[in-house]
Amino acid sequence: MLESRQAFEPADAFKGMPMKNPLESIWGTIICGLILTAILYWAARALLH
Amino acid sequence: MDFVPAVARWVHFLAGVMWIGLLYYFNFVQVPALKAAAADGSAAGITRHVAPRALLYFRWSAVVTWLAGAALLGNQFVNAFTFQQGMAGIGIGAWLGTIMLFNVWALIWPNQQKILGMKPATDEAKAKARRVALLASRANMMLSMPLLFFMAGGWSHRAAFGL
Numbered sequence: 032m033l034e035s036r037q038a039f040e041p042a043d044a045f046k047g048m049p050m051k052n053p054l055e056s057i058w059g060t061i062i063c064g065l066i067l068t069a070i071l072y073w074a075a076r077a078l079l080h
Numbered sequence: 081m082d083f084v085p086a087v088a089r090w091v092h093f094l095a096g097v098m099w100i101g102l103l104y105y106f107n108f109v110q111v112p113a114l115k116a117a118a119a120d121g122s123a124a125g126i127t128r129h130v131a132p133r134a135l136l137y138f139r140w141s142a143v144v145t146w147l148a149g150a151a152l153l154g155n156q157f158v159n160a161f162t163f164q165q166g167m168a169g170i171g172i173g174a175w176l177g178t179i180m181l182f183n184v185w186a187l188i189w190p191n192q193q194k195i196l197g198m199k200p201a202t203d204e205a206k207a208k209a210r211r212v213a214l215l216a217s218r219a220n221m222m223l224s225m226p227l228l229f230f231m232a233g234g235w236s237h238r239a240a241f242g243l
Contacts, residue, residue, distance in 0.1 A: 054218035057107060064225030071226045072241070075168045 085152055092148035096231075098141040100224055102134055107221045110134070111214065127196055135192055142184045146177060169241060173230035180220045180227065187216035 053059030110126065117123035153160050153174070160171040191209035194201035201209065233241050 052215070054215055054222065060107070060218045060222050061225070064222040067222060068226040068229050071172055072229070075172055075230075076241075 085154065088148045088151035092145060092152055095141045095144035095148060098137060099145050100228070102138040102141070103217070103220055103224060105134065106138070106217055111217075131192070131196055132198075135189065135196075139184050139189050142181050146181050149174065149177060169230050169233065173227055176223050176227040176230065180223050183216045183220050188213050188220070191216070 051059075053063050110131065114123055114126055117126055150157055153170075156167060160167045160174050163171045190199075191213035193199040194206055194209040195213060
């Protein structure tokens with residue numbers, strides 16, 4: 032039980048840093064858009080072809 | 081016989097350029113401009129005279145884009161939305177466009193009405209509306225990237241993309 036809890040704890044480098052929604056910044060939004068494009072393209076080729 | 085798809089494609093492009101162009105205007109220009117204008121107290125010009133006009137063309141061009149896209153799909157409409165053989169690429173684009181249209185009319189426009197004072201709202205409701213409208217607008221900007229990828233090449237270049 033303790034081990035599974037520890038598995039979800041953030042790495043030391045990220046402790047105390049607030050999690051931000053990537054859509055709050057323009058660049059975060061653009062990067063999310065590029066990643067989503069790649070995921071959808073892969074999914075379309077792999078699952079729908 | 082080819083007249084309807086040709087006109088539909090033209091209107092789809094015209095309205096689509098306006099819709100996505102205004103979406104990028106909101107995200108790249110108006111949001112940072114309002115932040116700067118709020119600091120020196122000059123935001124009223126944007127919120128009173130620019131934003132309502134931009135939102136008018138934004139929401140209606142979204143509708144025209146979707147309708148012209150549906151007309152362009154014609155008897156392939158159901159095949160596209162159900163990802164039938166050869167229609168997966170354009171089908172993903174069509175679904176993304178539909179989700180974006182929903183965001184415009186169900187999230188962005190009702191919340192912008194509160195922000196711009198077109199609908200009565202408390203300060204707390206306005207603050208919440210600002211957050212929802214911003215994130216919905218950013219979500220649409222994010223979705224526009226795969227949307228344009230699949231719209232631009234999903235049908236005409238589907239073989240090149242292996243779709």
